[in-house]
Ligand SMILES: Nc1ncnc2c1ncn2[C@@H]1O[C@H](COP(=O)(O)OP(=O)(O)OP(=O)(O)O)[C@@H](O)[C@H]1O
């Protein structure tokens with residue numbers, strides 16, 4: 001072994017240090033999953049095997065449980081195959097492509113998140129600067145989040161539909177409705193975070209309210225904003241999917257979930273679930289990336 | 303060499319006597335920057351009211367270098383905050399530059415160095431110093447030039463791009479001094495600005511501050527716990543006592559304006575320091 005090889009092997013060792021636990025947990029989850037698939041699907045498989053004849057083995061039962069067309073719980077490889085077929089196996093423009101549906105949901109998520117961001121920030125600015133708004137708006141904001149979104153989503157869709165708005169807008173509004181809340185709460189806390197001395201400093205410069213906002217309150221709120229943004233964008237995705245359920249939408253992950261459950265296509269449901277989990281990771285990751293960029297701009301600390 | 307300096311010191315001392323008479327006569331004509339009459343401030347706290355200032359009578363004229371000295375908690379910071387219109391007195395009258403303290407604040411007539419650095423952690427050192435300049439609408443090029451000049455003055459050249467948390471406490475405090483001096487106010491309020499510094503850096507900054515004061519004729523109100531520092535810098539020393547915060551004595555310093563670090567060993571210097579110490583001790587006996 002040469003000297004130069006030593007650091008490289010250390011590096012590899014360090015990466016293995018992270019990879020081993022992750023892969024171990026993943027392996028355990030997969031094993032449990034396969035076992036659960038056998039357990040949950042066995043009654044149906046046994047019934048079918050009985051009909052064919054009395055002599056079947058445990059091996060038949062297990063392989064049957066992992067290859068059902070409409071299983072109670074599909075095996076991981078079935079979901080993997082479905083994902084492969086619907087993501088890579090079809091052109092992106094096809095209505096049967098999962099990428100197409102994910103794109104529809106993602107665009108509603110992004111639009112809803114933008115809406116929620118604008119609303120959350122505007123509310124927070126109002127609440128921090130106008131005492132009356134603090135007293136009058138806060139109870140309504142909190143109340144708004146106690147109403148189940150599943151109850152309010154169809155109403156929004158119907159009302160907007162009657163006004164001639166269909167497609168992206170109703171979905172974005174429902175998604176924004178969910179995501180503005182953590183943003184507003186985080187921003188209010190952030191805009192109030194400057195300590196008295198930092199505010200006194202602005203007073204000694206006789207800075208205007210707008211200057212104090214731009215040069216002190218806003219920059220110090222950012223620390224509080226990013227955790228809120230991560231929650232908000234995940235909620236925006238949930239909102240977009242929920243909004244696709246009552247719209248009778250033909251496209252989007254919500255529509256796939258609904259169609260899947262309607263026809264008992266559990267594998268399709270699970271594939272859509274995995275896709276939405278992937279979208280959530282992507283969205284939260286994008287916010288994390290923005291956070292990292294700003295942190296670097298601020299010299300390594302947010 | 304030694305004798306030459308002694309002769310020089312004697313010279314200066316001889317001049318000083320004549321100077322100070324002139325200085326006092328001129329003092330009466332110089333415009334008052336701060337005029338406090340029977341100023342009191344009581345903090346209403348949940349358990350009992352705290353009298354932070356009581357019956358403060360003080361006139362500070364343009365070009366004065368006034369040090370406030372007194373035990374911890376005697377109301378030095380509070381008095382500065384009242385002058386800066388960051389706290390409202392409970393009773394009494396206060397004029398700053400002949401108007402209200404609020405008007406003086408709105409006119410941006412003073413720079414305030416807080417007891418803590420109070421830097422904005424998301425701004426680089428340079429941008430921290432440029433903050434007041436931005437607010438006052440100074441052009442970008444001039445801002446940069448000012449920041450560089452005052453950063454150099456406090457001995458932190460080369461730290462422009464660093465962030466506050468990358469600097470030691472004393473360095474942060476020096477940045478806050480540069481920030482307050484950067485917009486060149488005619489009145490400088492400094493609350494224990496050199497408290498966190500080592501002796502040599504402190505000496506250096508004392509000399510710099512003294513030269514700046516001498517050259518520009520600004521008015522300085524300065525809080526310190528160090529008797530030598532107070533005597534070295536000040537034209538007047540205000541000794542305060544706690545509970546309630548009152549002025550015990552105002553000691554005028556006859557030391558010449560162009561004093562240097564060696565002046566601290568002259569008999570005149572030691573005599574004033576002694577008077578300050580006696581007054582401070584009298585304050586402590588109130589406890
Ligand atoms: N915001 C406040 N509310 C209540 N009491 C206060 C407040 N600020 C100061 N005090 C009280 O007023 C008194 C004077 O405080 P101040 O900060 O002016 O002291 P100081 O002379 O600056 O002390 P130090 O040398 O330790 O900085 C203290 O007894 C303090 O407890």
Ligand SMILES: [Mg+2]
Nearest residue numbers: 378379417493
């Ligand atoms: Mg103090």
